[in-house]
Amino acid sequence: MPFENPYKSKILDFQDFVFTHDQSSLYQGNWNEKIFKNTNPIKLEIGSGYGDFMMSYSKNYDHCNFIGLDFRIKRSFFLAKKLESLKNDSLPYFDFRFLVVNAENLNQYFGPQEISEVFYFFPDPWPKKRHHRRRLFQKKFLMNLHPLLREGAKVWVKTDDDSYYQWMLDEVQKSNEIFKIFFQTENIYQESHFIEERNFLCQFPTKFEKLFLEQSKTIKALGIVKI
Ligand SMILES: C[S@@+](CC[C@H](N)C(=O)[O-])C[C@H]1O[C@@H](n2cnc3c(N)ncnc32)[C@H](O)[C@@H]1O
Known part of the structure; x- marks a missing residue:
């Protein structure tokens, strides 16, 4: 008998705010109209993991519709349990959904110019050269993302991995007709030039970030903007 992930059915307990592939695609281009029922900007977090960023962000930013996503079902289930408490907090002017996609x-899942900002923190680095093609952040991904972003939308990235950081800089260079780098740093916690960006990015460390900081790894960061 094929193995069925037990969390696949458990996650259905949260279907008022957790959506799988089929449900998510129903709302393509209509998240604000059909789900959030307001015109607040949609902020997207890719690879939310255990949700530390999403949870802290919600307590500090309002007038925002936050969509987190991750394709790992078990991890998403445990995040959904935490998000349930967030839902009960009924934060003013902050609403969210979580997509397991x-x-x-x-x-x-998204239509033209639907997303206002993207957070992409500690993506899986796929360190072996033969696995580099599995890295999500590459020219093809940027080309797909570009039409879904509003004019001037920013994409924020953090990573501990030197090789993936360099790779991302190269991929943005290859896409320089559609994205521009507005800041980059090899150590966001020691950054003395981009103060505003540093303050924002160091404000809410993610679960993986806390582990890397404990291991004294330097955190690299990158900000790109849609042109
Ligand atoms: C290293 S973890 C980082 C999690 C979190 N951002 C943090 O910093 O604590 C990377 C996360 O991205 C998710 N992920 C990787 N590739 C993905 C993809 N193509 N689509 C959705 N999620 C993805 C993984 O399941 C994992 O939870």
């Missing part, structure tokens, strides 16, 4: 297919 693959970020490679963003253009099945």
